[in-house]
Amino acid sequence: MTALIIAEHDNGSLKSATANTIAAARQLGVEIHVLVAGSACSAAAEQAARLRGVGKVLMADARHYEGGLAENLAALIVSLAPSYSHVLAPATTFGKNVLPRVAAQLDVGQVSDIVEVLAPDTFVRPIYAGNVLAKVRSDDPIKVITVRATAFEATGQGGTAPIDTIAPGPDLGMSRLLERELTHSSRPELTEAKIVVSGGRGLQSGENFKLLETLADRLGAAIGASRAAVDSGFVPNDYQVGQTGKIVAPQLYIAVGISGAIQHLAGMKGSKVIVAINKDPEAPIFQVADYGLTADLFQAVPELISALGQ
Amino acid sequence: MKIVVPVKRVIDANVKVRLKADGSAVDSDNAKMSMNPFDEIAVEEAIRLKEAGAAGEIVAVSIGSDACQDVLRAALAMGADRALLIRTEAVLEPLAVAKLLREVVAREQPRLVICGKQSTDGDANQAGQMLAGLLGWPQATFASKLDLGTDGATVTREIDGGLEIIAVTLPAVVTTDLRLNSPRYTTLPNIMKAKKKPLDVVALDEFGVDTRPRLTTLGLAEPAARSAGVRVADVAELLAKLKNEAKVI
Numbered sequence: 001m002t003a004l005i006i007a008e009h010d011n012g013s014l015k016s017a018t019a020n021t022i023a024a025a026r027q028l029g030v031e032i033h034v035l036v037a038g039s040a041c042s043a044a045a046e047q048a049a050r051l052r053g054v055g056k057v058l059m060a061d062a063r064h065y066e067g068g069l070a071e072n073l074a075a076l077i078v079s080l081a082p083s084y085s086h087v088l089a090p091a092t093t094f095g096k097n098v099l100p101r102v103a104a105q106l107d108v109g110q111v112s113d114i115v116e117v118l119a120p121d122t123f124v125r126p127i128y129a130g131n132v133l134a135k136v137r138s139d140d141p142i143k144v145i146t147v148r149a150t151a152f153e154a155t156g157q158g159g160t161a162p163i164d165t166i167a168p169g170p171d172l173g174m175s176r177l178l179e180r181e182l183t184h185s186s187r188p189e190l191t192e193a194k195i196v197v198s199g200g201r202g203l204q205s206g207e208n209f210k211l212l213e214t215l216a217d218r219l220g221a222a223i224g225a226s227r228a229a230v231d232s233g234f235v236p237n238d239y240q241v242g243q244t245g246k247i248v249a250p251q252l253y254i255a256v257g258i259s260g261a262i263q264h265l266a267g268m269k270g271s272k273v274i275v276a277i278n279k280d281p282e283a284p285i286f287q288v289a290d291y292g293l294t295a296d297l298f299q300a301v302p303e304l305i306s307a308l309g310q
Numbered sequence: 311m312k313i314v315v316p317v318k319r320v321i322d323a324n325v326k327v328r329l330k331a332d333g334s335a336v337d338s339d340n341a342k343m344s345m346n347p348f349d350e351i352a353v354e355e356a357i358r359l360k361e362a363g364a365a366g367e368i369v370a371v372s373i374g375s376d377a378c379q380d381v382l383r384a385a386l387a388m389g390a391d392r393a394l395l396i397r398t399e400a401v402l403e404p405l406a407v408a409k410l411l412r413e414v415v416a417r418e419q420p421r422l423v424i425c426g427k428q429s430t431d432g433d434a435n436q437a438g439q440m441l442a443g444l445l446g447w448p449q450a451t452f453a454s455k456l457d458l459g460t461d462g463a464t465v466t467r468e469i470d471g472g473l474e475i476i477a478v479t480l481p482a483v484v485t486t487d488l489r490l491n492s493p494r495y496t497t498l499p500n501i502m503k504a505k506k507k508p509l510d511v512v513a514l515d516e517f518g519v520d521t522r523p524r525l526t527t528l529g530l531a532e533p534a535a536r537s538a539g540v541r542v543a544d545v546a547e548l549l550a551k552l553k554n555e556a557k558v559i
Contacts, residue, residue, distance in 0.1 A: 069476065070439065071448050093469040096435050097451045100404070104440035109405050109524030112434045122528065127433050128327045132336060135528040174448035175478045178464070182472040191470075195559070219559060227488065237454065237468045237489060244348075244428060244488065246470070252558040262326055263430075269536055273556045275548065290539035290556065293548050303545040308559075 001030040003086035008094045009044035017090035019154035024147040026053045027117040039066035049161040062168035067177030074101040076169045091146035108140035115151035129243040129266035150249035193222035195252045200226035202257020206234040218308040226258045242267035257297045260285030312367045312420040313356045317349040319381045323430040345381040348426025351486040354493040357389035364458045386504035387496040398514035406521035408440035427485040438485035448478035454489040
């Protein structure tokens with residue numbers, strides 16, 4: 001039995017969620033191959049080959065794989081899948097987009113967003129915004145799975161897998177990447193950061209998020225936001241933590257001016273320590289917070305910043 | 311251009327769900343039921359396209375028990391033209407849903423299907439992509455902006471790093487993200503009008519589709535609850551706790 005991991009990368013480097021997905025695959029007790037499909041993607045393939053537990057890297061290099069769009073990539077994966085017992089990808093917007101298309105074309109079900117591997121065919125996945133954990137067994141010949149990256153510690157370096165170049169599939173011509181507007185930040189990535197400082201509607205404006213930026217920089221933290229803050233246009237969509245945004249599980253999560261809607265809690269309640277700062281003592285966020293501070297954030301956050309600066 | 315919009319009836323996203331005492335299933339007795347919020351965004355987008363002259367008829371489709379007629383009526387009250395209920399008591403997996411929707415597409419011949427990106431009960435985020443895969447159509451998932459032309463669509467997608475703009479040929483499947491639009495409130499006159507709009511009910515068996523489950527649920531559990539911690543009096547106490555007790559800074 002062998003698992004095929006679909007690498008997420010930007011051609012020049014591997015995205016970290018790939019290493020978490022490989023960690024989940026290692027718990028299956030099967031051999032592991034990694035598919036790196038991209039354009040001029042040999043650097044990403046080399047990084048994949050150095051990850052511990054990887055037996056072989058398959059590299060498909062063609063212009064039409066450059067943006068990782070679903071149609072061409074799914075067709076390639078479907079052509080490879082019959083040799084594999086498992087196909088896994090990270091449950092990022094990349095993996096969520098591509099893998100169900102693969103499953104349908106293979107006529108198998110998909111197990112989404114697994115947080116635990118119990119057996120090669122049995123997994124735990126959250127449903128209802130993480131309020132219920134379902135233990136499910138896949139009865140299909142090929143198990144197609146997306147993996148919640150924060151639930152598995154990334155596999156480390158130390159591998160020396162060979163890289164096989166494979167023939168690319170055709171360009172189906174159905175979709176084209178026109179442009180990417182990526183948010184550039186010198187701060188750690190939200191899903192990987194040890195500390196996350198998150199803001200909600202209580203911040204009142206995008207301008208006021210500068211306050212959180214200063215706090216985040218003092219702590220070496222990433223910045224997140226509630227859906228309310230994103231919907232209000234305070235910050236871009238990729239800041240959203242929640243059921244349908246990013247799932248984070250840092251050592252420390254500081255929720256500032258966030259009330260704590262069910263869908264937000266779904267994205268952060270796996271954090272080790274949760275701090276809530278909110279002026280409403282009844283806010284639901286306090287029910288999950290290890291440390292709650294009932295205070296006006298516009299006083300408390302500057303105080304925190306100045307105390308941390310000493 | 312005809313648009314098909316699948317809608318799902320789910321426990322309202324604001325309800326905190328619990329398991330039944332025996333742990334066999336989610337306790338949906340007396341729970342408020344609603345249209346899946348992402349599907350509401352899908353219906354709204356279809357109506358806006360129609361209002362802008364870019365779309366013709368809008369057909370809302372649901373799969374489930376007779377109770378699902380309420381979400382179809384809600385879609386009709388928002389502005390959909392017709393509705394179809396594929397009636398079944400079974401709880402279907404996304405692959406089965408996608409196979410049924412493929413049959414609906416074969417009958418209705420739409421140029422566009424707009425789906426919610428995920429349902430807030432199963433959280434699978436699969437059906438739209440699976441439908442596109444089965445049809446061999448392009449897919450534009452997690453859309454926050456949709457520009458429809460005659461032969462293609464330009465779609466802005468919400469991705470982990472920010473935004474991405476792609477062009478797809480038509481016909482296509484689009485799945486909605488939160489920022490695509492804000493669904494309208496339905497008015498009483500429109501709710502009354504919706505009662506007169508056509509709503510067909512067809513038994514699942516009539517589609518001749520293999521909808522057997524591929525996953526077996528072995529058990530459900532509630533995650534260990536986080537207990538509320540302590541309230542701190544001020545910033546100084548908070549920092550002291552984080553340094554000395556939690557040791558996270």
